[in-house]
Amino acid sequence: MSGDAAVIVGVDGSGPATEAVRWAAREAARRAAPLRLVGVLDWAAFRPLARLADLEHRDRERLHEHVSGFVTADADEARAVAPDVPVSQVVRSGSVREVLLAEAETAQLLVVGSRGHGGFSGLLAGSTSRAICALSPCPVVVVRGEGEHDGPVVAAFDGSPPARAALAFAAAAAASRDATLHVVRAWTHDTAEAWIMDMVPWDQVEAEVDAELQAAVQPWRARYPELRIETELVHAHPIPALVRAARGARLLVTGSRGRGAIAGLLLGSVSQSVLHDAECPVAIVTARGERAPA
Template sequence: MAKQLERAVVVGIDGSESSLAATRWAAAEAERRNARLRLVAAVGWTTFRPVGLPALGQEYQRQKIERAAAEHLDAAAAVARKAAPGAQVERDVRGGEPPVVLRDESTRAALVVLGTRGRGGFTGLMLGSVAIAVAAHAECPVVVVRGAPASAGPVVVGVDSSAANDQAVGFAFEEAARRNVPLVAVHAWSQGVLDPFLEPLVDWPAEQAAEEKALQEQLAVWVRKYPGVTATPVVVVDAAARELVARSTNAGLLVVGSRGHGPVGGAVLGSVSQAVLQHATCPVAVVRPEPAT
């Protein structure tokens, strides 16, 4: 009996080269997961206004946009089949603003995958608003495909002491096991103290040892669950974003958590997540914690 397909890997398609790069990555990921690859083009019917042309009717405009979106999906499907010939590919044109549509898709997806910039953006500069919005609000992990992943490079995950971060760590271990690559768990901490007069009295080597012990204890449950994954804990005295971006140059995937589901935390991404999404040189996964039940 054939293995049952997992929940779909969803890709946001807009016809840009960035979305085609995301499609290539997502196709390989869907094949690894034995999951459907769902290509989604989101178009806001009521927001389209042709410039310099006479009004030709709302239905004509809608059909024109729909044909263009279907062509973008055809091109993406061809890219997907070339990257992963065995992938089961679905295509869908949905009405609505892209962040809203992809947020809805995330409620039924294993993963949402996006490029860094949409059509009309300046590739390589600031991250697109759609990617930021989806990463901040999606109900499943979101991968933004930046640069080119290092071949057989490790999965790098940023680790902090919050309970919300635990899901990101679990996702990173699962990806490392799926790819059969090592995992590097990075925890960054600061030597700053509130009172500068107390700084000479602090035993910094003991503080470093305590941070290393805490990281090893946090990883222990995942090491037992994934015994085949070689996990390397790394504790540095540095800004977390800077260390993670530096390690992205040799990584296959970089995983970070988000602020979570609180009334404020769920509204925006954390500063580390945003910095990594803007500057990393490999695909970045943003993993939000599951809401409390």
């Protein structure tokens, strides 16, 4: 997807946010898309705790100038990273969640840093992250670390429709980066009752899971004939399998919901494990954002 729809990046003056701006600028260049930097002036986050009344007009102006200053600085950084990308900026008032979700309505991608200041500080630790991951109308990328690795693009696959959308996103992302696409299918029967486990022909089950995986990647082999696609079937819980696969990766891509052990991946404790432990940017193809591959 490219054209008029912008790559949106949340900016708050922190180091991780600036790294997210750099990543977003490079991604916008790959997509031939404009880049839009969004600063959020959340009065509740900035207001001193001892002062319950609204900020004075003078204080609001001062805070607006402060936010505008670091947004402008990051806009200059984006232009240095990707000189040919059109860059715009805006400062909006409201909660981080509401502002970013509103901006995402017309975006092709929403990018945020892994940590931040003000209202961004809890982005990956609570209801804000869950709401953005669950409700964003476009894919969300959480940028972790500094710079970009030179490894593969890793896609988490479990056979569900969101995972298939994530696979489409990952295939396009890998092709645009001239990178290998590494598709991980992690499965386990550890939660089954012992007497049930003794009745199941597990070799046959594994063969069927692998066949589903191969069938899922086949359309992307045909669409991108020069793209190297690797598949990995792992008999393990998905979280450690994905974190391990993401080491040295350029991007880890997953759907917002799935099946079995991966079903709650981006709506609870499992999601926090991936976002906190993965050593590369994490792309979340949300339920509403399935339409928009990279």
